[in-house]
Amino acid sequence: MFPPSSSIIFAAGLTGLAVAAPSSPFHKMGSFSIPQVRNAGYVRHGPTALARAYMKFGAAMPDSLFQILADFKISKRDTGSAAATPEQYDIQYLTPVSLGTPPQILNLDFDSGSSDLWVFSSETPASQVKGQAQYNPSKSSTSKEVSGATWDISYGDGSSSSGNVYTDVVNVGNATFAGQAVETAQQVSSSFTSDTNNDGLLGLAFSTINTVQPEQQKTFFDNIRDDLDSPVWTADLKHNEPGTYNFGFIDDSLYTGKIAYTDVDSSDGFWMITLDSYSVGSSTSNLSSRAFHHRPSTFPSPSDSASTPLTGIADTGTTLALLPDSVCTEYYSQVSSAANSQTAGGYVFDCDATLPDFTYTVGSTTITIPGEYINYAPVDTTGEQCFGGIQSDADIGFSIFGDIALKAAFVVFEDDGSSPRLGFAQK
Numbered sequence: 466m467f468p469p470s471s472s473i474i475f476a477a478g479l480t481g482l483a484v485a486a487p488s489s490p491f492h493k494m495g496s497f498s499i500p501q502v503r504n505a506g507y508v509r510h511g512p513t514a515l516a517r518a519y520m521k522f523g524a525a526m527p528d529s530l531f532q533i534l535a536d537f538k539i540s541k542r543d544t545g546s547a548a549a550t551p552e553q554y555d556i557q558y559l560t561p562v563s564l565g566t567p568p569q570i571l572n573l574d575f576d577s578g579s580s581d582l583w584v585f586s587s588e589t590p591a592s593q594v595k596g597q598a599q600y601n602p603s604k605s606s607t608s609k610e611v612s613g614a615t616w617d618i619s620y621g622d623g624s625s626s627s628g629n630v631y632t633d634v635v636n637v638g639n640a641t642f643a644g645q646a647v648e649t650a651q652q653v654s655s656s657f658t659s660d661t662n663n664d665g666l667l668g669l670a671f672s673t674i675n676t677v678q679p680e681q682q683k684t685f686f687d688n689i690r691d692d693l694d695s696p697v698w699t700a701d702l703k704h705n706e707p708g709t710y711n712f713g714f715i716d717d718s719l720y721t722g723k724i725a726y727t728d729v730d731s732s733d734g735f736w737m738i739t740l741d742s743y744s745v746g747s748s749t750s751n752l753s754s755r756a757f758h759h760r761p762s763t764f765p766s767p768s769d770s771a772s773t774p775l776t777g778i779a780d781t782g783t784t785l786a787l788l789p790d791s792v793c794t795e796y797y798s799q800v801s802s803a804a805n806s807q808t809a810g811g812y813v814f815d816c817d818a819t820l821p822d823f824t825y826t827v828g829s830t831t832i833t834i835p836g837e838y839i840n841y842a843p844v845d846t847t848g849e850q851c852f853g854g855i856q857s858d859a860d861i862g863f864s865i866f867g868d869i870a871l872k873a874a875f876v877v878f879e880d881d882g883s884s885p886r887l888g889f890a891q892k
């Protein structure tokens with residue numbers, strides 16, 4: 466699906482998720498939110514070992530998930546929000562999820578760019594496990610093997626995993642969904658093994674790209690949607706500070722202005738949207754420059770990005786913003802020290818460079834990604850060169866609006882089962 470050799474460095478993002486008791490015709494489960502926990506940073510999959518070596522970070526992860534759960538503040542059943550504290554460089558966050566009876570708690574990376582709930586398990590070879598918690602279905606009285614079912618997924622950065630399938634009780638927050646497909650890993654690629662605190666993924670894309678065969682399985686959100694007050698989950702990611710995920714409701718205190726909605730094309734299984742326009746630098750500077758260089762209205766400006774749409778997916782499982790080469794060129798032409806480095810695997814620049822903002826619009830809502838968000842991380846320990854948060858989407862076929870783009874906005878993922886929409890608001 467994607468060239469494993471792509472020289473893009475990007476890291477896993479995170480998400481939070483909700484759940485509900487078995488759907489009941491008598492009451493809506495309401496809405497939930499869940500704490501994310503930060504993950505000792507590991508760039509999810511550096512397509513080149515060199516890049517991974519450059520981007521290595523370490524940071525202790527809270528020792529016990531139980532302590533985190535103990536602090537877990539589930540609000541009452543019809544409201545709730547969870548703070549997510551990012552690891553350095555907002556690499557990824559993980560959410561404790563309990564599986565089976567008695568509960569086995571794993572930290573999962575929720576990913577709006579994929580649709581499998583898979584976990585490190587008792588079936589994962591010991592040589593491929595490095596500290597991850599493992600789900601053991603034989604220790605759960607409620608697990609049921611889905612006979613003959615297998616799964617196999619490969620991600621855009623060349624990582625992959627595969628295995629068997631069980632159904633079991635999955636509990637996040639104070640609600641439970643019985644019968645959730647839990648995909649146990651019998652094989653994980655090296656970048657998952659080295660991501661020592663990430664115990665698996667929970668997909669929040671559309672179930673049409675779930676990889677279980679012969680019978681495709683539903684995502685967790687698809688399973689719980691009908692039990693929520695409203696078929697939504699919202700992402701309020703932040704830069705180097707706790708963000709918030711809510712499920713089943715829109716918390717008006719988390720955004721300002723209006724939420725502008727845009728239709729989602731889910732035909733590829735992703736939250737695919739078209740942003741109406743983008744611009745590089747603060748719009749006022751652009752306007753002032755345009756004011757001084759008025760062009761006859763008969764000659765459209767060569768790169769009038771102010772009305773150029775961008776089509777891509779909202780992907781919490783990718784940290785960076787992967788955009789067309791033309792946009793990368795336009796952006797980094799404003800950064801005198803920038804270069805597209807083969808060794809680093811993408812655009813780099815002096816760490817003390819002043820970076821322009823990147824602005825995109827959805828309908829009447831304008832989202833500005835401050836320049837400092839686009840300084841992703843130092844390339845190496847000298848701290849001289851830094852890696853850009855905007856990189857090329859070459860060879861993917863669409864752009865990927867990862868956390869770098871999403872954390873500047875309050876984002877509503879709405880899926881009523883027939884006409885999905887994405888909402889964006891300033892905050």
Ligand SMILES: O=C(c1ccc(-c2ccco2)nc1O)N(Cc1ccccn1)C1CC1
Nearest residue numbers: 467578579619620621622674676780783861
């Ligand atoms: O990694 C994935 C990704 C997710 C799910 C699946 C998949 C295959 C079968 C079912 O789902 N395949 C992917 O490859 N990215 C992000 C990405 C980033 C960079 C380059 C390519 N891609 C998908 C969301 C676009």
